Amino acid sequence: MSIENVEAMKQVFSRPASLNAVQTHFCPGCQHGVIHRLVAQAMDAFDIQAQTIGVASVGCSVFLYGYFGIDVIEAPHGRAPAVATGAKRVHPQRPVFTYQGDGDLAAIGTSEIIHCANRGEPITVIFVNNTTYGMTGGQMAPTTLPSQKTSTSPYGRNTSKDGYPIRMTELLAGLEGTAYAARVAVDTPQHVLQAGKAIKKAFQTQLRDNGFGFVEVLSTCPTNWGMNPVDANARVAEEMIPYFPLGVFKDAAAQGE
Amino acid sequence: MTKRLFVKGNEAVAMGALEAGCRYYFGYPITPQSDIPEYIAREMPALGGEFIQAESEIASINMLLGASACGARAMTSSSSPGISLKQEGISYMAGSECPGLIVNICRSGPGLGGIDASQADYFQATKGGGHGGYHLIVLAPSSVQEMYDLTMLAFDLSDRYRVPAMILADAVIGQMKEALEPHPYVAPDDLQPKDWALIGPGERGVNKVVKSLYLGDGELEQHNLKLHRKYAEMQEKEVRYEGYELDDAELVVTAYGSTARIAHTAVRMARQQGYKVGLLRPITLFPFPKEAYKHHTAAGQKVLCVELNTGQMVDDVRLAVPCVEVEFYGRAPGAGSLPTPEELFAQIRLHCEVRS
Ligand SMILES: Cc1ncc(C[n+]2csc(CCOP(=O)(O)OP(=O)(O)O)c2C)c(N)n1
Ligand code: SF4
Ligand SMILES: [Mg+2]
Numbered sequence: 366m367s368i369e370n371v372e373a374m375k376q377v378f379s380r381p382a383s384l385n386a387v388q389t390h391f392c393p394g395c396q397h398g399v400i401h402r403l404v405a406q407a408m409d410a411f412d413i414q415a416q417t418i419g420v421a422s423v424g425c426s427v428f429l430y431g432y433f434g435i436d437v438i439e440a441p442h443g444r445a446p447a448v449a450t451g452a453k454r455v456h457p458q459r460p461v462f463t464y465q466g467d468g469d470l471a472a473i474g475t476s477e478i479i480h481c482a483n484r485g486e487p488i489t490v491i492f493v494n495n496t497t498y499g500m501t502g503g504q505m506a507p508t509t510l511p512s513q514k515t516s517t518s519p520y521g522r523n524t525s526k527d528g529y530p531i532r533m534t535e536l537l538a539g540l541e542g543t544a545y546a547a548r549v550a551v552d553t554p555q556h557v558l559q560a561g562k563a564i565k566k567a568f569q570t571q572l573r574d575n576g577f578g579f580v581e582v583l584s585t586c587p588t589n590w591g592m593n594p595v596d597a598n599a600r601v602a603e604e605m606i607p608y609f610p611l612g613v614f615k616d617a618a619a620q621g622e
Numbered sequence: 623m624t625k626r627l628f629v630k631g632n633e634a635v636a637m638g639a640l641e642a643g644c645r646y647y648f649g650y651p652i653t654p655q656s657d658i659p660e661y662i663a664r665e666m667p668a669l670g671g672e673f674i675q676a677e678s679e680i681a682s683i684n685m686l687l688g689a690s691a692c693g694a695r696a697m698t699s700s701s702s703p704g705i706s707l708k709q710e711g712i713s714y715m716a717g718s719e720c721p722g723l724i725v726n727i728c729r730s731g732p733g734l735g736g737i738d739a740s741q742a743d744y745f746q747a748t749k750g751g752g753h754g755g756y757h758l759i760v761l762a763p764s765s766v767q768e769m770y771d772l773t774m775l776a777f778d779l780s781d782r783y784r785v786p787a788m789i790l791a792d793a794v795i796g797q798m799k800e801a802l803e804p805h806p807y808v809a810p811d812d813l814q815p816k817d818w819a820l821i822g823p824g825e826r827g828v829n830k831v832v833k834s835l836y837l838g839d840g841e842l843e844q845h846n847l848k849l850h851r852k853y854a855e856m857q858e859k860e861v862r863y864e865g866y867e868l869d870d871a872e873l874v875v876t877a878y879g880s881t882a883r884i885a886h887t888a889v890r891m892a893r894q895q896g897y898k899v900g901l902l903r904p905i906t907l908f909p910f911p912k913e914a915y916k917h918h919t920a921a922g923q924k925v926l927c928v929e930l931n932t933g934q935m936v937d938d939v940r941l942a943v944p945c946v947e948v949e950f951y952g953r954a955p956g957a958g959s960l961p962t963p964e965e966l967f968a969q970i971r972l973h974c975e976v977r978s
Binding site: 414415416417418420421427430433434435436437438439440441444447448449450451452453454455456459460476477479480484 | 646648672674676677678680681682684685686687688689690691692693694696710711714718820821822823824825829830831832833834835
């Protein structure tokens with residue numbers, strides 16, 4: 366390639382402005398980083414970084430405040446939707462979002478997420494489902510699949526005793542207060558594009574004051590799944606998507622149109 | 623003429639909070655404090671603030687954390703079992719230096735206990751009820767007027783030190799009606815603007831974080847020492863107490879809140895019969911008026927600590943004056959256990975021989 370050609374090239378890919386130029390602590394093959402990027406792109410798209418307040422949860426994503434160039438409150442485990450509610454009521458004009466894991470949102474924080482959605486708080490929730498408690502070393506989560514082995518389900522999740530994986534998106538889509546609810550994955554380029562659109566939509570829902578927007582992102586945890594990044598990525602399509610189907614489960618604005 | 627109102631203690635808290643500019647309330651119903659959210663739910667809309675009846679006490683305290691992190695004057699209120707649920711959130715507020723008001727109109731326990739007055743949450747309130755070794759500013763009103771005045775003060779102290787504040791009262795003070803002279807809130811001159819509060823990084827250009835996680839070597843130790851220095855500064859500057867007939871007292875009765883009212887009557891009865899007895903009533907339970915005890919027992923006086931529990935504040939009194947004889951009289955909380963003035967007078971007679 367000649368020098369002239371390089372100069373004629375257009376930049377089509379770069380770090381989103383909302384993302385800080387730092388290295389993340391995520392394990393190789395972890396998809397938290399990809400999801401961070403999509404959230405940052407959504408903030409860039411709406412040019413809201415300067416106003417945004419994020420709420421970090423307890424889990425592998427707790428260092429959110431180091432990665433996004435936004436103001437951040439660190440919430441207790443599971444309580445991010447309540448913390449975000451307080452923030453949003455004080456700053457109704459500023460975008461507020463939470464970023465929560467499946468242990469955080471679907472176990473200890475079920476009460477807060479259900480009632481936040483039910484109030485129709487105009488916030489955006491990014492829910493990262495990796496079927497395990499990543500940060501604490503891979504224990505069984507409410508989203509752990511039937512028969513899935515984890516450090517606290519060493520013989521596999523026994524649904525007769527441990528119950529069934531919770532489909533949070535479907536559950537929240539059933540609430541009047543939820544304006545937008547979608548489940549996406551980031552295991553293929555096509556899915557990444559769809560995920561990016563859904564996350565934008567969830568922010569747009571808030572910015573248009575339509576109410577509560579929720580995106581569940583299926584994600585990998587190669588470290589605690591005991592897999593290499595490639596196999597972990599393959600597991601998303603092979604095991605997770607069949608139980609956690611992708612799609613938009615509620616879009617009140619579209620239904621209203 | 624100043625306007626006088628005849629209101630409940632709980633209503634006085636709500637009125638004081640709104641007058642002090644609190645525009646965000648988050649709570650969950652529980653007896654005997656529900657008059658507070660009911661009053662605020664009624665009055666807040668006209669003031670343009672936000673009232674949320676949350677799904678639990680846990681959610682309420684975390685909404686308070688969020689609102690406080692964004693710079694708002696905000697509060698929650700509850701009673702003992704609900705305050706237990708809030709402890710994790712209170713610990714986060716303490717750790718992330720979020721000011722805010724938590725009102726505890728105590729009821730008896732443990733467990734579901736009863737709905738009558740109790741002072742058995744003294745340890746929980748003053749020693750840092752959650753994990754991590756923090757303190758709250760704890761104010762103990764003993765009249766309806768003080769419910770109003772100390773609520774305002776609690777917001778000011780909390781903002782000044784960025785330490786969450788608690789009003790510690792009980793069913794007696796919360797539910798009784800007496801005269802209140804409301805007065806306009808005057809903000810102290812030295813209150814700094816909350817430049818630490820979150821508004822989005824836009825106007826200031828750098829992002830800010832409200833957090834309690836410190837993982838770097840030595841970081842958390844430094845943070846804890848910083849909190850500790852604030853507690854020490856409050857100990858120096860913010861102690862408040864009331865003395866009654868202390869000048870020549872041979873016996874210093876001490877009590878706070880509801881029991882201080884009963885003790886006050888008992889001390890008056892004893893004085894009428896010539897007993898040299900006085901009352902030292904802590905208004906700040908944290909910071910505790912240690913020096914006041916030293917000062918008023920300097921001539922070798924004896925102390926009688928009266929509480930509606932089996933002995934909690936008495937530990938702090940004994941630590942404050944280790945060389946002074948400190949007697950304790952308490953009633954375990956529960957229906958019918960509120961001591962009468964005559965009962966406390968009998969205790970005074972037991973411990974005070976000197977008659978003038
Ligand atoms: C009250 C409380 N309980 C437990 C923990 C320990 N803890 C930290 S992270 C975590 C689970 C995180 O899992 P998840 O939300 O799925 O996030 P991930 O790390 O998988 O992204 C737990 C249980 C805590 N910090 N606080
Ligand atoms: S432990 Fe799992 S979720 Fe956490 S960073 Fe590593 S791969 Fe990601
Ligand atoms: Mg997880």
